[in-house]
Amino acid sequence: MAKNIAGASEVSITRTPTRASYKPRKASPLSLLGSLAAHGVMIITVIACIFPLLIIISTSFKPVNDVFDLKIIPAHFTLSNYQTVLAGNFVTWLLNSLKIGGMTTIAGLALAAPAAYAVSRWQFIGKQGLLLFFLVTQMFPWVLLIVPLYILYAQLNLLDNIFGLVVAYATTALPFSVWMLKNFFDTVPKELDEAALVDGVGPFQAFWRIILPLTLPGVAVVAFFNFMAAWNEFMMAYTFLQSDANLTLAIGIQRYVNQFGADWQYLTAAAVLITIPVLIIFMWVQRYLVTGLTGGSVKG
C-alpha cells in the first residue's frame, strides 16, 4: 500500500495526468518480474496458437516415410507432395471454391450494398424491425435451415450443384454484410449525398458515384469476409455436394483421408495451399471485422 501512495504522490507532484506519468513506478524489481511473466505467458500462448499451423507446413515438405518423424525442420526436404496434390483433383476443387467464393461475394454485395445504403441513409417505416431481424437471423441454427433446404434443393435439382451453394452462402452472409456495410456507410457524412441530390443527381447515382467509392476499403473488407465464409464453409457443402467434380476444397481435402488412415503428406500440402492466402489477408483485415461485428462500439 505504501508503494501505491508513493506512486500517487509522484503523480500529483508532476501533475501530468497521462498514463505515462505513473510509468516509472513500474520499473521496480517486482514489476520487472511481472513483465517477464507477461512475456512468458504470451510466448507460450503464441506457440500454442501457431503450433498446429507450423506442423502442417513442416509435414507438407516431408516425404511419406518421415511424416511421423516429428522434427519441425524436415530432415529430407521435398516438394513432391505439392507436385502430387497439384497434379490431382485439387485444382478442380480449387476452381470450384474460387467460383463459389467469387459468385457468393458478387451476389452478396449486389444484394447487401443497396440495402445497407437504404438502412444507413433513410428513416423508413419498419427499419428497426428489419435491423432486429438481421440480428436474429445471425443466430439461426444452420441445421434448422439445412434440412428443409436439402429437401427444397432435392425438388429443384440443386443438390450436388455449385449454384445451390452460392445461393445459400450469399443469403446466409447477408445479415452480417448489411450490418458491416451500414457501419461503413454511416462514417460518410450525410451532407455529401444531400449535396449530390441538390445538384439533381438521383439517389442511385449518389450511392454509386459518391458513397461506394468513398467506402471502397470497407466494401472490400466485407467482400473478403463473404469470400472467406464461402471458402471455409464445411457443413452445407458436405451435405449437398456428392460428385468429385463438384467438391469444394473443404470437402475435397477429406479425400486424402481413407479408412486406413490419412495421406498426411498430401493432406498437409493441400491444407497449406488452402490456408496461406486466406491467412495473410485475414491478418490484414481482421481488425475491421471486430469493429463491424460489435457495431463500432469497439475498435479492434
Add this chain to the structure above:
Amino acid sequence: MAVTSKHTEGSSPVRQSVWDRRLRLRVTLRAYLWLSPLILCMLVILVYPLINGLLLSFTNADQTNIAAHIGTISYQATYTFIGLENYITIVRNWFTPGSDENHVLIQTGIWIVANSIFHFLFGLGLALILNRKMRFRGLYRTLLMVPWAMPQFVAAFAWKFLYNQQGGYIDTFLEALHLPTINWGSDPAWAFVAVIIVNIWLGIPFMTVTLLGGLQSISAELYEAANMDGASHWQRFRYITLPMLRPIAFLVTLLDVIWTFNVFSVIFLITSGGPFHRSDTIFTFAWEEAFQVPQRYGLGGAYGIIILLILLVFTVFYSRMLRANQTVY
C-alpha cells in the same frame, strides 16, 4: 432529410404533417425498393425453409418418402403428418438415463459451459496482458490471430494429426514426460476432451481482440483518478475494469455461446461425434439424425426447431440480464 425542411418551410402545420407523412411514405417505398432483392432472397432461402422445417418437424419424412428427381425419374412425397411425435421422442429420450440422447444432452451442457468459460478466462487474461505497454505487443497480437484465420476444417485436420495415436505429436510428448499416452480416438471421455480443447483453441483470438478493444476504450482518466486515491491493482480491476467491460463482455459471450452451440466441422472432422456419440452435441447429433441413414428429415427438423427455441430463450433471458445489470452501474 435536409430537403424536407426547404419544401415545408412556411406551410401550415396541418399541410406540413400531410407533406411529412407523404414524404415518409415515399422514402419508405424507395427504401423497400432498394431492399427488395435482399428481402426476396431471404424469404426464399431463410423464411421459406424455416416454415417448411417447422411443418416438416410434424411429419415422418425420411430419405424413402420425400419428393426427388433421380435421373429422369421423379418421386412424389409420401410422408405423413404424425403430430408431435418427433418432439415427444426427442424429449423422452433426453430424459431416459443411459440413452445416447441423454448423454448428448449432458455433453452439450458441458460443451457450452467449458468452451465459454475457458474462452472468456483466456481471452480476458490475454487481453489484460496485451493492454499493457510491452515489447512485441503487435507481434504477439498478430500471431494470436492464427487459430481464427485458419479455415476451421484445416485446423480440425491439424489437430487430428497432433492427436494421432500412432506416434502423433501429443502422445510422443506425453511419452517423453513419462506420462501415460491417451487414446484420443477410442476413449470416449478423452475424445470429448480433445474436441473441447480444439474449440477452446479456436475461440481464444476472437475473445482476446474484442475484450482488448473493450479494455482500450476504457478512459485512462478513470485509472488515474483511482491511482491518485491510492487504489490497489486489484481494486482498479474490480471497480473500474470489470464494470466498464461488462457490456462488451456480455455481447461477445452471447455470440460465443451461439457459435459454440452451432459448431459442426470441429466435432465432425475430429471424432465424427464418436465413439458411440460420446463427443456429439445436440447440433451434430441432429445433423446425424437428419443426414445419416435412414435420414430422418422430420426428426432433424424437430431438432432444428428445438435448437432455435433454446437459442431464442437463452438470448432473451441473457439480454434481460444484461439490461438489469446495466442499470446497476
